[in-house]
Amino acid sequence: xxxxxxxxxGADERDLTQLAEYRAIGGYQGVEKARAMTPDELxxxxxxxxxxxxxxxxxxxxxxxxxxxxxSAKPKYLVVNADESEPGAxxxxxxxxxxxxxxIEGCLIAAHAIESxxxxxxxxxxxxxxxxxxxxxxxxxxxxxxxxxxxxxxxxGAGAYICGEETALLESLEGKRGQxxxxxxxxxxxxxxxxxxxxxxxxxxxxVPVILEIGAEEFAKTGxxxxxxxxxxxxxxxxxxxxxxxxxxxxxxxxLIYEHAGGIADGRELKAVIPGGSSVPALTPDQxxxxxxxxxxxxxxxxxxxxxxxxxxxxxxxxxxxxxxTKFYAHESCGKCTPCRVGTRWMVQILESxxxxxxxxxDLELLDSVGDNILGKVLCALGEFAVYPVSSYLHKWRDEFVxxxxxxxxxxxxxxxxxxxxxxxxxxxxxxxxxxxxx
Amino acid sequence: MTFYEEVQEIRARxxxxxxxxxxxxxxxxxxxxxxxxxxxxxxxxxxxxVTPAFCYSVATFYDLLHLEPVxxxxxxxxxNLPCALSGAQRVVEAFxxxxxxxxxxxxxxxxxxxxxxxxxxxxxxxxxxxxxxxYHQHVRADTVAxxxxxxxxxx
Numbered sequence: 001x002x003x004x005x006x007x008x009x010g011a012d013e014r015d016l017t018q019l020a021e022y023r024a025i026g027g028y029q030g031v032e033k034a035r036a037m038t039p040d041e042l043x044x045x046x047x048x049x050x051x052x053x054x055x056x057x058x059x060x061x062x063x064x065x066x067x068x069x070x071x072s073a074k075p076k077y078l079v080v081n082a083d084e085s086e087p088g089a090x091x092x093x094x095x096x097x098x099x100x101x102x103x104i105e106g107c108l109i110a111a112h113a114i115e116s117x118x119x120x121x122x123x124x125x126x127x128x129x130x131x132x133x134x135x136x137x138x139x140x141x142x143x144x145x146x147x148x149x150x151x152x153x154x155x156x157g158a159g160a161y162i163c164g165e166e167t168a169l170l171e172s173l174e175g176k177r178g179q180x181x182x183x184x185x186x187x188x189x190x191x192x193x194x195x196x197x198x199x200x201x202x203x204x205x206x207x208v209p210v211i212l213e214i215g216a217e218e219f220a221k222t223g224x225x226x227x228x229x230x231x232x233x234x235x236x237x238x239x240x241x242x243x244x245x246x247x248x249x250x251x252x253x254x255x256l257i258y259e260h261a262g263g264i265a266d267g268r269e270l271k272a273v274i275p276g277g278s279s280v281p282a283l284t285p286d287q288x289x290x291x292x293x294x295x296x297x298x299x300x301x302x303x304x305x306x307x308x309x310x311x312x313x314x315x316x317x318x319x320x321x322x323x324x325x326t327k328f329y330a331h332e333s334c335g336k337c338t339p340c341r342v343g344t345r346w347m348v349q350i351l352e353s354x355x356x357x358x359x360x361x362x363d364l365e366l367l368d369s370v371g372d373n374i375l376g377k378v379l380c381a382l383g384e385f386a387v388y389p390v391s392s393y394l395h396k397w398r399d400e401f402v403x404x405x406x407x408x409x410x411x412x413x414x415x416x417x418x419x420x421x422x423x424x425x426x427x428x429x430x431x432x433x434x435x436x437x438x439x
Numbered sequence: 440m441t442f443y444e445e446v447q448e449i450r451a452r453x454x455x456x457x458x459x460x461x462x463x464x465x466x467x468x469x470x471x472x473x474x475x476x477x478x479x480x481x482x483x484x485x486x487x488x489v490t491p492a493f494c495y496s497v498a499t500f501y502d503l504l505h506l507e508p509v510x511x512x513x514x515x516x517x518x519n520l521p522c523a524l525s526g527a528q529r530v531v532e533a534f535x536x537x538x539x540x541x542x543x544x545x546x547x548x549x550x551x552x553x554x555x556x557x558x559x560x561x562x563x564x565x566x567x568x569x570x571x572x573x574y575h576q577h578v579r580a581d582t583v584a585x586x587x588x589x590x591x592x593x594x
Contacts, residue, residue, distance in 0.1 A: 153453075178500060
């Protein structure tokens with residue numbers, strides 16, 4: 001199957017960051033159609049499309065809208081999660097940089113559905129160029145009078161992976177430390193400023209205008225019945241042509257890796273695929289004949305996640321891969337829940353002892369046990385995101401972990417592609433020599 | 440416009456009782472002072488009508504807010520998995536050797552702070568390096584010199 005550009009349609013031929021160009025290809029006609037419907041009719045249409053959340057959880061967007069407490073006396077809020085931070089994911093960034101008006105149009109349609117006048121787009125703090133493009137497009141559309149009685153505010157984060165978690169995002173948007181909230185209450189009942197709030201990912205909202213354009217019935221015929229439409233797949237790691245590929249859901253993973261992304265680079269062998277961003281269980285080479293959709297990936301014990309495939313070749317030491325992955329989650333743990341705050345660091349220590357040859361066989365069981373004591377015992381998924389991949393490395397590549405113990409260290413002996421892997425510098429401490437910090 | 444007035448303008452975008460202006464105000468303070476000194480935190484707190492302790496608690500949570508002085512330029516090298524699989528380690532080493540400092544340090548002349556950072560969201564274009572928040576993609580050890588020349592030329 002060839003690429004099928006829906007979200008990114010027209011972006012190669014025209015400069016769709018310009019309002020006039022987006023209008024020239026029929027842009028903002030979807031919002032007119034939507035505004036001709038009542039919110040109830042619009043929600044029914046969105047529900048019919050079965051647009052599953054592209055941020056990772058896969059919850060149908062229309063059903064989410066139906067849960068909003070629209071009778072509440074409080075304002076209703078739409079929040080777009082543009083805090084793309086999952087290692088392996090770089091597609092929201094491309095949508096914002098290339099088709100910002102499609103995202104804005106999606107916001108206006110979704111806002112009409114939930115009777116919201118206030119939209120916030122929370123964009124990760126590192127995305128400066130994308131922020132400038134998006135803020136420019138928002139200003140242009142506002143001046144052109146397209147917003148009606150809705151306003152859109154682009155709010156910048158300041159560097160915290162956890163703020164991609166929806167309740168942490170709300171806390172951060174309220175100006176606080178980005179730490180998750182206990183649920184219930186869920187955001188459709190009590191979200192931003194304690195008011196009913198719909199939260200969706202960039203790619204989900206940017207798909208909404210397409211549903212209005214072709215109709216929910218037609219949309220639901222594309223992709224696969226349980227996951228209609230296209231998704232932008234981010235492919236990174238050891239492939240010949242890494243990049244973003246927009247494909248119908250249900251496209252075989254093998255086709256994405258070997259045809260679109262050009263196969264494994266430098267004539268190496270495939271060793272592992274982490275299919276949904278670094279937080280999900282990895283697949284072995286014999287598992288990649290799987291259709292890329294939520295249910296098919298779920299059926300083989302992993303997740304669709306952020307539709308971001310990290311492809312790993314045979315030069316990679318799986319223990320080093322686990323160390324680098326876990327260090328990330330330990331660094332990003334917000335510290336609120338003890339199992340995650342302490343457990344992720346403990347996992348790093350055990351993994352490092354395996355890598356440097358001081359671990360025993362019992363440490364493999366201990367690693368499993370620490371993971372088990374994080375799963376289901378934390379407020380948000382971050383702790384689980386640390387455990388899922390490591391647990392899959394340990395069970396699917398167990399021989400390699402055992403070899404470290406029996407060899408008294410890394411059997412790759414310095415030849416692993418991840419040799420010399422770095423943890424992030426302490427990002428708050430970088431005092432020049434001779435100067436003292438004041439705070 | 441004074442810093443105080445600019446913060447009031449930011450506050451007007453959000454509901455009256457909220458503290459949503461905290462992050463944009465802290466970033467603005469950082470842009471003006473280079474980093475968030477105690478004085479910068481206090482000025483921000485005053486403009487937001489919150490305590491300095493609240494601002495400090497927020498500032499300590501986010502990686503892009505600097506609680507210690509940084510160089511005139513910042514170089515952030517992504518070292519997360521996709522970049523690491525593509526050789527980010529070599530890129531960090533090249534910067535370290537050219538600049539004569541380790542990741543996490545600032546050059547003695549106060550010009551450049553080098554950091555190894557978590558995923559920057561450019562995984563398909565590894566290795567990604569952000570220089571003063573602008574992304575350079577497909578960076579290799581042998582193209583590090585070009586990036587540094589660009590900084591010297593622009594400084």
